[in-house]
Structures are given as structure tokens and as C-alpha cells.
Amino acid sequence: METLQWSRFEKQIYIHTSVEKLYQLWATKSGITSWFLSKAVYISKDGTERDAHDYIQAGDSYSWFWHNWDGQEDGKIIQANGKDFLQLTFGNSILDITLKALGNVTLVILNQHDIPEDEDSKLKIFYGCSNGWTFWLTNLKAYVEHGILLNETEINLKENKLSDYVFVNM
Template identity: 55%
Template sequence: MKKLGFDSFTKKIYIKTTLEKLYWCWGTADGIASWFLRNAEYISDSGSVRVPGEFIQEGDSYTWMWHNWDTAEKGKVMAANGKDSIAWSFAGDCKVEVNMYQKGDAVLLELIQSNIPTDDKNKLDIHYGCSNGWTFWLANLKAYLEHGVLLNETEVDLRNEPLAGYEFVNM
């Protein structure tokens, strides 16, 4: 059995979709904004902005904007094989990997967030916060792909709720 700790976590979910559709949902600005973000922008190594439907590449930088958050997440694409695996820097020096495995009529999606600092602040903000967040967002992705519905809050502005990120399950 794998040892659990505060420096990483793994989330898994089966989604009834194709590998190609699921990779599009993670690997393009249009795809990731369809279920996860308000806006996503990817910039290639050469400095050109990728068009919204274009697949991301290793070395790209990104800027992500969420619904109900004023801050932007910025980072680098660390890997993108165009088929079933993507990795990027996230939440400072953390790494997020998404691996997809075809299993009959479903795809097993595995998300691993690693390199999490283990001081008390990061245990709360990154391990607890991101682990809870990814649990919701993976369920949101499943609802979107299997049933055509989004569960995240886009109509009520939660930015003035001091603990919204910790208390609302659909941020």
C-alpha cells in the first residue's frame, strides 16, 4: 500500500467518455474553460498565444482565471503528450499530473498533485484546499461529460464570502 502523507495526494474517477474528448477537456483552452475555468490562456515557448482549440505543448506557460476568484493562477506546462497525459506546475512549486487510461466504455482519470510543502499553512491551503477542490472539479467534469450539466457556481458571486473557498462545495 502506498504511504499517505501531506506532500502529495491522488484522486481517481471513472468517466464514461472517449480518451480524445477527455484529453481535449484538459489540453486546450476551450476544453478546460468548458468545465473548470472562467478563462484560460496558453502561451507557447516562442511567445505566441495558442488559439483556444489548439492543444497545449510542453514548455507553454498558462494563466487561468476561475469563477468566484479574483486571482490568476500562472504556471508552466511540464508535459503534454497529445493523447493521455498532461502535467503542469500549480500552486507555487507543486506539480499536477493527469493520466488517463481507457477502461472499456469509460476512462479512468488519475490526478496526482505532488511536491506540496508540509508546513501547517500549506497543509491547510494546498493539501486540504486542493484535495477538496480537485474532488469537486473531477465530479464536475464527470457530470459535464456524462450528463451535460455543470455543478460549479457561476451565477452567485461568492468573492465577498470570507470562507467561501473552504465552505462552499461548488466553488
């Protein structure tokens, strides 16, 4: 990406672990709730709920719930190759997670694209998600490399109506 485009953004981070470990942290209920969500529900194409350690698959649907936000995100898994790539619907757009082994580290590349270009989407998806993913990728790195979580799980941030715009550790 050479110029700013409202329809997409990219975030990258190096994490000192294997591609396999990071894929498990993104692609299973037990993994994604260890560093990102308070709850995740994955439903397979045949309508059954996936177990905590089952890998998500293309065609699954999901519901995600955060620690300090009452809403939920519902979407579909578009692609899940079982090793280094995931693609899902997210926030009225598409989210790609690519994992690349580079020596003793893994490069995590997050692309959110097909973002509508109306003013509401510019604020909530482009600005909101871009800022949010910067924090969550940092949280993932802290969790994997140091065993700590940076997101707030004990203090109720929802009491502040602007909490999702002012707190960096939602």
C-alpha cells in the same frame, strides 16, 4: 500511496467517454473553460498565445482564472504528450493528469505532488486542492456524462470571505 503523506495526494474517477475527448477537455483553452475555468491563457515557448482549440505543449506557460475567485494561477506545462498525459506546475507543486481507457470508460487519475510540507501548504495545497479537485473531477463527470455544470457561475460567492473553504461548488 499506502499512507497519508502531506507531500502528495491522488484522486481518481471513472468517466463514460473516450480518452481523446477528456484530453481535449484538459489540454485546450476551449476544453478547460467549458467545465473548469472562466478563462485560460496559454502562451507557447515562442511567446504567442495559443488559439482556443490548440493543444497545449511542454514549455507553454499558462494563466488560469476561476468564476468565483479573484486570484489567478500561473504556471508552466512540463509535459503534454498529445493523447493521455499532462504534467504542469500548480499551486507551488506538480500536477499530473493521466487518462486510461478501460473498456467504455476512461479512468482519470490526478496526482498532485511535490507539495511543500509547511503548515500553510498543508492547509492551502494539501487540504484545499484535495477538496477542490474532488469537486472539479465530479463537475467534469457531470459535464461529460449529463451536460450539466455543478459549479456556481451566477451567484457571487466572493462576498463571503470564507467562500473558498465553505462552498463546495466554487
